[in-house]
Amino acid sequence: LFAGTAHAQTATEVPRLVTRDGHHALMVDGAPWLMLGAQVNNSSNYTAMLPKVWPTIHAMHANTVEVPIAWEQIERTEGQFDFSFLDQLLAEARQNKVRLVLLWFATWKNTSPNYAPAWVKLDNARFPRMTNAKGETHYALSPLHRSTLEADKRAFVKLMQHLKAADPQNTVIMVQPENEAGTYGSVRDFSPVAQKLFDGPVPAALLKKFRKPAGSWKQVFGADADEYFHAWSIARYIEEIAAAGKAVKPVPMYVNAALASAFGRQAATTYSSGGPIHHVIDVYKAAAPSLDLVAPDIYARDHAAFLEYLKLYGRADNALLIPETGNAPEFARYFYPVVGKGGLGFAPFGMDDSGYYNFPLGAKTLDAPTMELFARNYRVFAPMMREWAKLAFAGKTWGVAEPTDPKAEHKQIMDLGKYRATATFGQYQFGTDKPTGNPQPTGGLAVAEIGPDEYLVTGFDTRVSFALADANSGRSMLYDRVEEGHYDAQGHWVFDRVLNGDQTDYGINFTDRAQVLHVKLGSYKGN
Ligand code: N0T
Structure with missing residues (x-):
């Protein structure tokens, strides 16, 4: 296998998130890492299931696997801990x-x-559930009780202590405390304990973040008060757990969101209120400084919605990571805008052969054509993932996915600064016909600036043409040299051939065959 995923046998530097000029990198073994990820199904966290995991992971060419560790599994009896699954998982990974x-x-x-x-979960006296607005017991545990927080924290700290001892080579590169935290069906806890806090003052850290004068939650946040209160309460709870875990071993930690609609504002009772929803990211930032980022689980198939989530969660103060997305065919192309926007990683959900499929969120079944759409992306990126992650950290990457909205006219434009790249979808390779879209939305393209006037370009089912961004420059652009090649096991570029003539005269075509190009652009005076 290639050097990028080789494991150091001895202790290495603990992975960490770094941010520079609003760009981010997940440092693994001392260099930026692009997580070509996959998440297994929920109940695949047992040793007996691992043989059903690895073949899918290999078929996909993933370099990172997200696997649950359940509290019930490590502390079935209070105070007695069992890390046998984790040990087996580490060894097999x-x-x-x-x-x-x-x-x-x-x-x-x-x-x-x-x-x-x-x-x-059976002891409601010691670990109280929430109370809804009608005064009824709600199914979710309240974030406002020390007893619950201390019990969860103790188990999590044990987990991190075990990891510190059992994983000096840092096979584990990130940890996600909790999963899609929040509450369905009640905006917050309405118990007397909660109500008292809600009527009390907003904490100073939150006032500072929002630049608001002091007051009660209602006074400060008005119509947002209930959800902000709940988000703060949950984020503080997770902060304490994450901070305690990081004190043991400072592995990057993030929380994932079951999303609200990307557009407009729905009633908070219709999504997981209190979770890291896009409009409360700043609440999480103020409440949970130990979390490296908050991340969207994107199951929206719609192109505009998917891209909107990338915009909402990819910020100078929040690295973009897609810890879950659908594993249906149309999600595969979204890998390109994610890596184009400098995302740390991408992970389709449900990637194992346990026989469970979460349609309509993801695929009806993981048949070979579906798998191939994900596998082909990772196959191309695996040998160059270190290079790519470095370029992304420098803010020099772009990417597009085939749109489905008719208004987009099967076209996406990338503004590269001096140049503009236009991607079109569903055209013959000669390019004289109008783009009509691929039979299914499978087109995706990624571009990285690797030197002056030089770009790494790769993708599938997409045509691309370059032009000078400034139409009035008095200059004409041409392809100086278009190299087709590949990255070797050490991440070095290997030249295979020069594309010219039909292969470039009418635009550059990416089909269903893997192609990585180095495109050197030039221009001459006159037009
Ligand atoms: C995701 C996954 C897993 C009626 C769903 C998405 C994973 C969790 N949740 O397969 O359970 O652990 O993070 C929730 C999307 C809710 C949509 C409800 C439609």
């Missing part, structure tokens, strides 16, 4: 030459306490 992201399913898993041990 190393054998299979992939890195891991651990998902801590505990107080909240898709908002519910189902993954908490029985001694927690």
Whole structure:
């Protein structure tokens, strides 16, 4: 296998997130890492299931696998810990030459306490559930009780202590405390304990973040008060757990969001209120400085919505990471805008052969053509993922996915500064016909600036043409040299041939065959 995923046998530097000039990198073994990820199904966190995991991971060419570690699994009896699955997982991940992201399913898993041990989820006196606005008991655990927080934190710290001892080579590169935290069906906890806090003052850190004068939650945040209060409460709870875990081993930590609609504002009772929804990212930033980022789980198939989520979560103060997305065919092309925007990683959900498919969120079944759409992206990027991640950290990457909105006219434009790249979808290679879209939306293209006037270009089912951005420059652009090649096991460019004539005269074509190009542009005076 290539050097990028080779495991150091001895202790390495602990992975960390770095940010420079608003760009981000996940440093793994001392260099930026592009997470070509996959998440297994929820109940694949047992040793007996691992043989059903690895073949899918290899077929996909993933370099990072996200796997749950359940509280019920490590502390079935209070105070007695069992890390046998984690030990087996670490050993098998190393054998299979992939890195891991651990998902801590505990107080909240898709908002519910189902993954908490029985001694927690059955004991409503010691670990109180929330109360809804009508005064009824709600299914979700309240974020406002020390007893619950201390119990979860203790188990999480044990997990991190085990990891510190068992993983000096940092096979685990990130940890996600909780999973899709928040609450469905109630905007917040309305218990007397909660109400008292809600009527009290907004904490100073939050006032500072929002530049607001002091007051009660209602006074300061008006119509947003209930959701902000709940988001703050959950984020503080997770902050304390993450901080305690990082004090043991400072692996990057993030939380994932079950998203609200990308456009407009729905009632908070219709999504996971209190989770890291896009409009409360700043609440999470103020409440949870130990979290390296908040991340969207994107199951929206719509092109405009998917891209909007990338914009909402990809910020100078929040690195873009897609810890979950659908594994249906039309999601594969979204890999390109994610890596184009400098995303740390991309991970389709449900990637194993356990036989579970979460349609309509993802695929009906992971048949070979579906797998291939994901695999082909990773196959191309795997040998150059270090190079790509470095370029992304420098802010020199772009990417587009085939649009489906008729208004987009099967076209996407990338502004590269001096040049403009136009991607079109569903055209013959000669390019004289109008783009009509691919039979299915499979087109995707990524571009990186690798030197003056020189771009790495790769993708599938897409045509691309370059032009000078300034139409009045008095200059004409041409292809100085278009090299087709590939990256070798050490991440070095290997030249295969020069594309010219039909292969470039009418635009550059990416088909269903893997192609990586180095495109050197030039211009001469006169037009
Ligand atoms: C995701 C996944 C897994 C009625 C769903 C998406 C994963 C979790 N949740 O397969 O459960 O652990 O993070 C929630 C999307 C809710 C849509 C509800 C439609």
